[in-house]
Amino acid sequence: MISIPVGKVKAENILKKFPYLLPYDKASHARELIREYKIRVLAVANSPNNPKIVGLIKRVNILNISSTKSNLQVNDIMEQPIAIIREDDEVDVILNALLKNNEWYGIVTNSSGEYKGIVGLEDVINYYYKNEPEIFNVEASVLSKKLEYLYEDDEISKAWYKMLEHDYAGFPVVKRDLKVVGSLTQHDLISKGYTRIQLESQTSPRKILVKEAMNVPPICIKQSDKVTNAVDEMVNKNVGRVFIIDDGGKIKGIIDRSDIARLIFEKKIKS
Known part of the structure; x- marks a missing residue:
């Protein structure tokens, strides 16, 4: 445990x-x-020796590739990094930079601009979870964000377009009665080898359904639970979001790492 x-x-x-x-x-x-x-x-980075940051690759860049056998190189698909964190930046600076730029991760460099690693919202959350857990003793429903979900019988192309439309990395998957049965994330799509052509195809003879790619079981908490319960699940299971359900298992809300990060910012830094 960090004792700083x-x-x-x-x-x-x-x-x-x-x-x-x-x-x-x-x-x-x-x-x-x-x-x-x-x-x-x-x-x-520009070189294996004294590596200076020249770009960034995101999961969505990978999913935009049209084939797993593409001859594209990293410099063909990379972006410019938005959140650059210095290795001596303190936790409040890190959190502010990530939230301000709407990023979950920042590239960490030293004073010379050399690459040192990556820091994410989960690293900040994990730190406060271990050192000041009382921050999270509030009703989970207070943080619940706008509700977006996928049906298990939706086509995978719909999931892909919805990720792009809302700039979300994952969604709960529900039955038609709104009972949560799984989750689908960008990582699930990459790990199962989907490419842009498969994700965008609406004319393929064989439709790929969300339930074929989703991850089970879904990580859920009850409406009456505290944010602490959500953070427990995120930290211990290394997931980016949890779903709020009612007693009948129906979806009622979503809490992700950015919601937890904003709670920390409001309670500990902004104040």
Whole structure:
């Protein structure tokens, strides 16, 4: 457990040292790493020696590739990073930067701009979960965001378009009576090898349904539960969102890491 006083913990104390990519690596290699590490982003550096950040690869960039055998290189699909975190930035600076830029992850560099790792909302959440758990002693329903979901018999193309439309990385999957039966995330799509052509196809002879790609069982909490219960699930099961259900198992809300991060910001930093 990290024992540094709250407010003094720095990026270097909580970052994860994920591998980085080079511009001329194959995009297929980026896919393999994102699938292996189950992460939303990977840094792109200019060189294996004293690596300086030149870009960023997101899961959505990988899913936009039209074939798993594509000859595309990393520099063909990379983006410019929005949230750059310095290794000596403290937790309040990290959280503010991520929320301000609507990002779940930031690339961490030293003062010379060399790559050091990646820090995410979950790292900040994990820290407060271990050190100040009382922050999360509020009703979960207070944080519940706008409700979006997929039906289990929706086509996979609908799920893909909905992810793009709402800029969400995952959704609950429900039956027609709104009982939650699973979840579907960008990671599920990548891990099962789907490509852009498959995700966008609405004319294929064989329709791919959401229930074929979804992950089960869904991670749910009750309407009467506290945010603490949601954070317990996120931290212990390493998931980005939990679903709020009623006593009959019907979907009532969603809480994701950005909701938890905003709660921390309001309670500990903004105040």
